[in-house]
Amino acid sequence: xxxxxxxxxxxxxxxxxxxxxxxxxxxxxxxxxxxxxxxxxxxxxxxxxxxxxxxxxxxxxxxxxxxxxxxxxxxxxxxxxxxxxxxxxxxxxxxxxxxxxxxxxxxxxxxxxxxxxxxxxxxxxxxxxxxxxx
Numbered sequence: 001x002x003x004x005x006x007x008x009x010x011x012x013x014x015x016x017x018x019x020x021x022x023x024x025x026x027x028x029x030x031x032x033x034x035x036x037x038x039x040x041x042x043x044x045x046x047x048x049x050x051x052x053x054x055x056x057x058x059x060x061x062x063x064x065x066x067x068x069x070x071x072x073x074x075x076x077x078x079x080x081x082x083x084x085x086x087x088x089x090x091x092x093x094x095x096x097x098x099x100x101x102x103x104x105x106x107x108x109x110x111x112x113x114x115x116x117x118x119x120x121x122x123x124x125x126x127x128x129x130x131x132x133x134x
Contacts, residue, residue, distance in 0.1 A: 002133035007126050015126060018059040022113060025052035029109050038098075046093075046105075050086050053112055057082040075116055082112040 008016045028049045035042060057079040089104035120127035 003131055004133065005130060007129035011126050014059055014062045018056060018063060019120075019127065019130075021052045021055045021059070022117070025049055025056060026113050026117065028052065029113060032105075033109070037102075050090065053082055053108065054086060057112065075119070078111050078116060082108060 008019055028045055032045055060076060060079040085104050085108050089101050092101040122128060
């Protein structure tokens with residue numbers, strides 16, 4: 001095992017920043033899930049997480065490694081879900097619908113970060129090469 005960022009660098013700036021934002025969102029999500037809810041820090045970090053997730057989702061539309069539907073893949077459907085769900089979660093929080101906000105955010109965490117993240121670790125994918133050499 002020989003971790004290196006070189007495969008990300010070689011894949012160009014879109015994939016590089018997509019991955020960096022996704023990793024930052026993953027770390028921030030862990031902090032948000034484990035930390036106190038409803039605090040000023042939670043709201044501030046939540047805004048940062050939402051920006052990171054929107055960046056990850058939007059940048060995915062310029063990544064075409066797996067072409068299933070023309071230049072797009074099923075992962076792009078998750079990006080659309082993310083872009084629709086983020087504002088719904090914010091509106092729910094602002095309206096005091098905390099259970100709905102929590103459910104949407106946890107769903108986004110799983111469908112927007114965990115599931116796609118698992119697929120990036122498959123052999124032949126960039127993140128597999130980053131973590132395990134390749």
